[in-house]
Amino acid sequence: MDLALALVEDDLGRGIARAVAREMVMFLRRPGGQSQFSVALWSKEPATDPVRAAVSAIHADPGARHGIAELAQNARLSPRHLQRRFTAELGMPPASYVERVRVEAAQRALAEGHDPVEAIARRCGFGTAETLRRTFHRHLGIAPSDYRARFRSTTSAAEPQQEQEHS
Structure with a gap:
């Protein structure tokens, strides 16, 4: 199934592959080193690298400290700016x-x-x-x-x- 989704993504784009994965109730991509951690299907895809970096840090170690200060440092933005961009891009604040x-x-x-x-x-x-x-x-x-x-x-x-x- 992972291969099929990768082929759909290559041929038709990430948006359609996400829609197919969501319809099939699957993850779009599972990193090999982690037990099915991936960008969740219930969230939007981050549009910018700073927010993508924050999301990656959260998924890499869900149990780590992920306060706004730590996430902002990882994203190389001020806490206030990250809070606004994260919420705008993903539709929910970082804490949620x-x-x-x-x-x-x-x-x-x-x-x-x-x-x-x-x-x-x-x-x-x-x-x-x-x-x-x-x-x-x-x-x-x-x-x-x-x-x-x-x-x-x-x-x-x-x-x-x-x-x-x-x-």
Whole structure:
């Protein structure tokens, strides 16, 4: 599917490839070194390099400090200017974007891994399991532990049991 989307992008352009990916509920492009982190389909594409740099920094490490000062330094703009450009280009302020990317990172970690919720909360930038729980409720209407129970892949759920059998 990734190859097909790349061919669509080459032949028809990025906009059409994004539309196809959105219709198929897929990522347009997944970087090889990261577990399905990419520019999310729910957001607009950054139009300028400074905003693109800020978005790339957020996706590279969702759990890092992504306050406006850090993002502005990465984008080489003043915090106020980045705030305005980011919101104009992506339709939401940087803090909202960071929170959505962190929620998605936590969703993947819960569905694919076995780490405790507290560890996932820290790694994804929420600090505590309680902050993750509140954010999950606000965005998804469900607790992280309930999300894990519903969406954990069958291979992820079987791995701890196999490890115990071999111990």
